[in-house]
Amino acid sequence: MTTNPTKPVKKLSMQQRYSALTRDIDWTPSYVTEDQLYPHTTYEGIKIHDWSKWDDPFRLTVDAYYRYQAEKDKRLYAVLDGFAQGQGHLTLSDPAYLNAMKIFLGGVTPLEYQANRHFSYLARHFNGPGPRFAAQCQSVDELRHAQTEIHTLSNYNKYYSGMHNFAKMHDRVWYLSVPKSYFDDALSAGPFEFLIAIGFSFEYLLTNLLFVPFMSGASFNGDLPTMTFGFSAQSDESRHMTLGLEAIKFLLEQDEANVPIVQEWVDKWFWRGYRVTAIIAMMLDYMLPRPVMSWKESFELYFEQQMLNGLFPDLAYYGIRPPKGVEQAIWEKEHLSHLVYHTFYQFSHAANLTTSIPTKEHQAWLASAYPDAFEQFYKPKWDKLEKMAAEGNRYFYPGLPQLCQVCQVPMLFTEHGDPTKLCQRHSEFKGEHFNFCSDHCKEIFDREPEKYVQAWLPVHQIYLGNCGGPTIPDVLAWYGYAEGDSGEMLGNVDHNNWKKWHAQVDDSVGGRESVEVGGAAEAGKGA
Amino acid sequence: MAMTETRPVSVDLQENEENRAVIEAIEADNEDLTIRHVPGLVKLQAPGRLVIKRESVEERLGRTWETHEFQMAIVTLSGHITEWDEDQIVLSWGHPERD
Numbered sequence: 001m002t003t004n005p006t007k008p009v010k011k012l013s014m015q016q017r018y019s020a021l022t023r024d025i026d027w028t029p030s031y032v033t034e035d036q037l038y039p040h041t042t043y044e045g046i047k048i049h050d051w052s053k054w055d056d057p058f059r060l061t062v063d064a065y066y067r068y069q070a071e072k073d074k075r076l077y078a079v080l081d082g083f084a085q086g087q088g089h090l091t092l093s094d095p096a097y098l099n100a101m102k103i104f105l106g107g108v109t110p111l112e113y114q115a116n117r118h119f120s121y122l123a124r125h126f127n128g129p130g131p132r133f134a135a136q137c138q139s140v141d142e143l144r145h146a147q148t149e150i151h152t153l154s155n156y157n158k159y160y161s162g163m164h165n166f167a168k169m170h171d172r173v174w175y176l177s178v179p180k181s182y183f184d185d186a187l188s189a190g191p192f193e194f195l196i197a198i199g200f201s202f203e204y205l206l207t208n209l210l211f212v213p214f215m216s217g218a219s220f221n222g223d224l225p226t227m228t229f230g231f232s233a234q235s236d237e238s239r240h241m242t243l244g245l246e247a248i249k250f251l252l253e254q255d256e257a258n259v260p261i262v263q264e265w266v267d268k269w270f271w272r273g274y275r276v277t278a279i280i281a282m283m284l285d286y287m288l289p290r291p292v293m294s295w296k297e298s299f300e301l302y303f304e305q306q307m308l309n310g311l312f313p314d315l316a317y318y319g320i321r322p323p324k325g326v327e328q329a330i331w332e333k334e335h336l337s338h339l340v341y342h343t344f345y346q347f348s349h350a351a352n353l354t355t356s357i358p359t360k361e362h363q364a365w366l367a368s369a370y371p372d373a374f375e376q377f378y379k380p381k382w383d384k385l386e387k388m389a390a391e392g393n394r395y396f397y398p399g400l401p402q403l404c405q406v407c408q409v410p411m412l413f414t415e416h417g418d419p420t421k422l423c424q425r426h427s428e429f430k431g432e433h434f435n436f437c438s439d440h441c442k443e444i445f446d447r448e449p450e451k452y453v454q455a456w457l458p459v460h461q462i463y464l465g466n467c468g469g470p471t472i473p474d475v476l477a478w479y480g481y482a483e484g485d486s487g488e489m490l491g492n493v494d495h496n497n498w499k500k501w502h503a504q505v506d507d508s509v510g511g512r513e514s515v516e517v518g519g520a521a522e523a524g525k526g527a
Numbered sequence: 528m529a530m531t532e533t534r535p536v537s538v539d540l541q542e543n544e545e546n547r548a549v550i551e552a553i554e555a556d557n558e559d560l561t562i563r564h565v566p567g568l569v570k571l572q573a574p575g576r577l578v579i580k581r582e583s584v585e586e587r588l589g590r591t592w593e594t595h596e597f598q599m600a601i602v603t604l605s606g607h608i609t610e611w612d613e614d615q616i617v618l619s620w621g622h623p624e625r626d
Contacts, residue, residue: 219567
């Protein structure tokens with residue numbers, strides 16, 4: 001065609017524009033010292049000698065940033081409009097799919113907002129203009145993510161339960177304390193630790209395990225708007241990954257004394273983040289009616305291959321080894337999702353989502369994805385629960401679970417290497433007894449016990465009388481639940497509505513007379 | 528430092544009409560490329576080094592294309608961005624040269 005093979009005419013190169021628009025707008029303070037201007041960047045023991053060595057490979061400038069972000073939003077909102085106009089909620093593969101989105105909205109979206117706030121803090125408090133500007137962009141990105149996620153999912157909130165009260169649920173619901181406490185842990189650390197915790201360990205090491213499966217799952221289950229916001233957010237995410245990688249290299253190159261500090265943070269934050277992804281593992285393997293890839297496959301692809309075999313050989317040059325918990329995480333990939341969903345199945349009367357026994361087809365898929373684990377260890381559990389449900393005795397656990405003091409996940413994990421033995425670890429601190437799900441959570445506690453004794457553990461708070469009252473209905477009312485938010489999926493309000501709406505679609509082409517909720521619609525189907 | 532590095536680097540791109548030219552350009556400019564399709568996206572992986580060239584994209588797109596536009600296409604990556612200027616984007620492992 002008529003392309004011009006010569007370079008586009010530009011006044012400045014990308015590198016020059018980047019320098020002019022970020023570095024050159026910095027100044028040296030004259031009436032306060034640098035320490036007074038940036039008081040938070042020394043107490044963690046990290047030594048920085050030359051802030052100008054921070055590099056941004058994206059060479060992003062303010063004008064380019066806003067131009068592309070505006071274009072991303074335009075594309076997304078066009079999709080959202082079409083979705084709302086075209087009754088897009090009817091295209092979902094199954095109403096159970098939205099359970100994954102309930103986890104996302106209650107568990108992840110509020111973290112995006114917290115990230116917005118904290119990157120804004122970093123944009124004020126780092127001494128160098130390079131990292132300040134990168135943090136500023138990320139801060140605006142995170143706000144965009146929170147907003148677009150809320151806008152997107154609000155389209156389902158019109159039709160489905162479990163999403164109407166997500167911000168309150170994030171603060172109160174037992175399992176949502178897992179992502180919340182993880183992020184609170186990072187927010188209450190110093191600026192460099194936050195950068196390694198969220199910028200590197202989360203955004204670089206683990207983000208793919210979170211976002212890519214969610215978005216591919218949305219794509220595969222008829223959820224066009226979520227796929228679109230996800231990819232829109234993820235296009236920023238590759239910039240965040242780059243910031244995280246730049247951050248760790250920068251700290252390691254600035255001073256050798258930084259290496260052991262960074263290593264401790266990598267160990268800690270890999271494990272903290274990995275424990276949060278246990279919920280993703282469950283989502284991926286059990287909550288997508290049309291599964292995309294197994295947790296095991298996703299972990300192998302995005303973590304073992306790209307991080308352990310790709311990134312860590314590079315970091316070895318600086319004296320950084322892979323995080324301590326990696327061996328256990330690799331072993332657990334066969335078991336993680338089964339253990340977690342098995343627990344959620346028994347506690348979904350208290351979650352903002354519904355669960356059910358995996359169907360025969362789904363179990364066949366699980367058996368093929370986990371040939372060494374599913375049939376041997378987990379199918380028998382489902383068979384037992386299925387038998388109970390068939391006898392009219394759908395099982396919900398009547399008590400409250402013991403939680404890990406650090407990750408706040410119920411103590412459902414097994415010993416490393418033995419899927420039949422539950423793991424329990426303990427520490428004493430100032431005469432009190434604390435429980436942990438694993439060696440690595442115990443290590444994290446033992447390193448900073450003063451921090452983790454302050455954890456807000458949902459179960460303890462219920463027993464302390466801080467959650468609305470002593471009975472489960474009291475607590476659920478305090479969570480702000482409404483009818484249909486929780487429990488068994490089959491026969492739930494959402495499930496019944498789904499059948500009703502789809503029967504109406506059949507009706508318009510098939511010529512049936514009227515449609516009632518639930519059984520009547522089902523009975524009429526295919527007539 | 529100069530040794531040949533073969534650890535794979537990769538980019539995952541949204542699989543849509545906008546990005547077809549970018550995907551084809553990457554296929555043309557990188558030998559030994561592995562392509563994998565996941566719902567909604569395509570994963571392009573190359574041993575050691577992967578390059579995205581402005582000229583190749585423009586040839587296929589039939590219009591000018593700024594390398595900044597790559598931000599619209601990318602979902603995730605593995606490797607360092609060792610070069611990003613007006614003409615190309617390079618991903619590789621190893622320690623990036625600083626300019």
